[in-house]
Amino acid sequence: MSWTDEQQPLGEEAAAKDSEEPAPRAQVAEREPAAAPNQPVGTSDAPRPSHAQYDSAVSPLKSGDIVSGLVVHVDEQGALVDVGTKSEGLIPRSDLLGEQGEPAQQLAVGDRINVYVIKTESEEGGPVLSKRKADYENVWERVITAYERGETMSAMVTDRVKGGLVVDLGLRGFLPASHVATRNVRALERFVGQSVKLKIVEVDRARKRVVVSHRLAVEEERKHKREKTLAALEEGQVHKGTVRRVTDYGAFIDLGGIDGLLHVTEMSWSRVRHPSDVVKPGDKMDVLVLKFDREAGKVSLGLKQILPDPWQHVEERYSIGDVVTGRVTRVVPFGAFVHLENGIEAIIPNSELDSSKAGKAEEVLAVDQEVQAKVIAMRPAERRMTLSIRHVQQDKDRSALREYMDRQRDAGRVTLGDLVGDVFSRRDEEE
Numbered sequence: 001m002s003w004t005d006e007q008q009p010l011g012e013e014a015a016a017k018d019s020e021e022p023a024p025r026a027q028v029a030e031r032e033p034a035a036a037p038n039q040p041v042g043t044s045d046a047p048r049p050s051h052a053q054y055d056s057a058v059s060p061l062k063s064g065d066i067v068s069g070l071v072v073h074v075d076e077q078g079a080l081v082d083v084g085t086k087s088e089g090l091i092p093r094s095d096l097l098g099e100q101g102e103p104a105q106q107l108a109v110g111d112r113i114n115v116y117v118i119k120t121e122s123e124e125g126g127p128v129l130s131k132r133k134a135d136y137e138n139v140w141e142r143v144i145t146a147y148e149r150g151e152t153m154s155a156m157v158t159d160r161v162k163g164g165l166v167v168d169l170g171l172r173g174f175l176p177a178s179h180v181a182t183r184n185v186r187a188l189e190r191f192v193g194q195s196v197k198l199k200i201v202e203v204d205r206a207r208k209r210v211v212v213s214h215r216l217a218v219e220e221e222r223k224h225k226r227e228k229t230l231a232a233l234e235e236g237q238v239h240k241g242t243v244r245r246v247t248d249y250g251a252f253i254d255l256g257g258i259d260g261l262l263h264v265t266e267m268s269w270s271r272v273r274h275p276s277d278v279v280k281p282g283d284k285m286d287v288l289v290l291k292f293d294r295e296a297g298k299v300s301l302g303l304k305q306i307l308p309d310p311w312q313h314v315e316e317r318y319s320i321g322d323v324v325t326g327r328v329t330r331v332v333p334f335g336a337f338v339h340l341e342n343g344i345e346a347i348i349p350n351s352e353l354d355s356s357k358a359g360k361a362e363e364v365l366a367v368d369q370e371v372q373a374k375v376i377a378m379r380p381a382e383r384r385m386t387l388s389i390r391h392v393q394q395d396k397d398r399s400a401l402r403e404y405m406d407r408q409r410d411a412g413r414v415t416l417g418d419l420v421g422d423v424f425s426r427r428d429e430e431e
Contacts, residue, residue: 060085066137069081071109072109078092083129089115089117095129105131114135116129143173150199152197152198153199157191157193171210175213179216181219229256230258244281253287260299266301267279269307271339271345290302304343314344315378323374331365331367335352344385352387354390374388
């Protein structure tokens, strides 16, 4: 993999300003002798120096050692650190400043810290130390250890560069676009400023290269979640999930490393035009496991089953003879379906359309049209209700006839034929 100038690791100039050669992978010295050195790691062919070993009671300091010390004094010149020698070591003030000259290392008397030995003895007699270089070496230790063990690390994405992203591991890491867990590699900028989980896929200590993968870390995490979910999942179980993707026929719900399909017919007791009317990507919701094929890893889910069944107490809200108002949701060859309330849908057969406009529903009704109709039949066990527009119109005609007869009776005698003819004449004028 080639590297451009803008893909070089972060902070090496500041970390290496007091040393020309790359610092060895060192071990913090304590009172007990250090462990035996490890073998070189990484993808570079260049050998890595062995760990420094230092016993503060026996061995003298050596340049390149990382030792533990106690901060005994802090002033404008820097910090004095007791590292077990006859004179305290000095961390220069410049070592405690950031790239813009701002204080970056906050130290206080009594702090125990790791320091890097730059010089074993200065003109003043004590060793010259660096906390910045010690921290830098510690970062490399963590990165190399994570690489060797296959561990996952977290890091902030700091920049979008040609070919991928830059991440801050304490040193600069390169995240290739092909290793970003996203479907849209053209929108990598949205990751800048986010903390992401990463796997180390390449380490070259001598050339200061670290290549990482977000995709592998996400896949590994999802695999672990999948194994855990598969072990616990059972049919009939209510499970929490997150909507990952919406299609024309349903939605895929992430149950924890495994996706289940929530079919559009299982989303609501009433008809759903499109799954996006009910759910959106990112929605968190409870779903019921309807079917689970453990071997194939396929899961069928339901939502309406854990919602109140609107047909359960429908007879408490509707009775035969009630006049209701609804919205036409579907027009079919044999009639039209009307939505009354959440989950309740009734049918108006062609035979129950307005008798003055006899024909098929598609000729007199349209989707989303509001209609008034009378309940003429109910079968809650079958989730069926039949409505009639014709009966509503007949009731209006009877009512109009009675009103007219009452007025004519008050005015004088009139024949029944006159009354009926007048009523139908009025209907024709209204239409």
